[in-house]
Amino acid sequence: MSLTNEQIQNKLVEKFGEAVTNFTEPYGMLTFEAPKELNLKVLQFLFDDETLKFRFLTDLQAVHYPNDKGRELAVVYHLHNLVDNVRIRFKVFTDINKPDVYTATQLYATANWMERETYDFFGVNFVGHPNLKRILNVDEMDYFPLRKEFPLEDQTRIDKDDEMFGRGGSVN
């Protein structure tokens, strides 16, 4: 019998109690978050549990929310249970001043380059990663380009300001 989002949620709450929070289902995909110290425990539990079987890491990346103080960077894992064909999304948030998150490379070989890419663009420091260096950008680069404080265009331009479109506020 296939696995429902509710069953997954119950399993997780049973195991981690209050630590796993913010369960939502945007477009049908169960999404939740956990403290960053627990990320490996949650991933390991999802991997090992005989009913959950989330053993395929589809994707790993980060998102930058500059206005969310203390939890500016979100590391997002997309996991897939190939047997029951269920996907979930798991997030951990970290302070941008101390962006240390445990690496998932021991569990998933594929996390190696994904984490390198995330480090490259967001500066998330994956603790325990065997080879954490830049992958797509040049080694000499001294900033993390996908963070929101790096504008793509000249900020003195006014013709593309959102003000023009009735939304107000400045451009990211």
Added chain:
Amino acid sequence: MSDVQNILLPEGSIEKKTITLNVGPTHPATHGVFQNIMEMDGERVMSSESTVGYIHRAFEKLAERRSLYQVTPITDRLNYCSSPINNIGWHLTCEKLLGIETPKRVDYLRVILMELARIADHLICNSILGVDAGAFSGFVYLMEYRELIYEIYEEICGSRLTTNIGRIGGFERNFTPAAWEKLERFLKEYPKALEEFENLFTRNRIFVDRTVGCGPISAERALNYGFTGPNLRAAGVDYDVRVHSPYSSYQDFDFIVPVGTTGDTYDRFLVRNVEMWQSLSIIEQAYQKIQNIKGAEAEVYHANVPAYYLPEKKDVYTSMEALIWHFKIIMGEIEMPKGEVYHSVEGANGELGFYFISDGGRTPYRLHFRRPCFIYYQAFEELVKGSMLSDAILVMSSLNLIAGELDA
């Protein structure tokens, strides 16, 4: 070999017994710009370190300043051997976020294009594998049909390689009679060429000896490395996004998902060949289904979503209303729901995913491309360690590495 050194080198000047060999960044065998620094002991690869990023173009950053339609040309440049899959995958992601349902006929037209793109991609991969193994003729047999596929694209969207095909909700115009004619010609002629190609390779003693056992990977390792697509199926896992999470009405089609056993170069080759046959069958089924649609629906080529679908060009030039909508849609001034969505399609070399976070603004807040090629390329070292250099070249070729997709 005598102990006497026959080159007049100072004593102790030879530091190591292995040779460092650079395969790439520009090397005929890499078929793209990426580098492998190999440590060689004679002909054997002791270790290999891959360097990617030579054509990194910051697509994810660019996408944060572009409205939905302006992102489509970016997706062209991911896996440029099968651009329509990327374009349609992106449009499907937008449709999922915006909650747009497409008519069946649109789905089938999309299926035809995506399967043509899959064939174009696989035929290049397999025939170039032949070239890398020293058999040039198979490539010449099939290349003609990629040209024909590109002509079909051209009839539909006006361009060939970076197609920028379609719109949110469907296509910018209906398939022209010339496009159907070319498609019929393709369906008639391609099977013969593919059969000839298979006859040249599948039971060819030299080719089989070269590829069997070359760069194998177990199903377990392949899953752990995040393999998807033909490379994973060659290892024996029947995971196909078209079957697992059907999009664009793939559930209406009858096709098999070929799997291999050992995950070596030969299995990857065979899986791709069978997939081409399956794609042909899917295109035929879609063609029949479209023929069976009668009445008013037989001319439908886009969903009725004027808020997201660009108005026709002739209206834009003549009517004020259409011009306003054209401007609004291009500038991204449309109703964008807040939310995050992950959508994936079965790209030619694996699961191509789009993780799209919208904050309700004009552009994506964050857009991440799950590029199959980038993810499985990291297994390359494990695949070639201890093998001969010439085998490493074949493994690289059979993985179907596309530099555009590696680097995003």
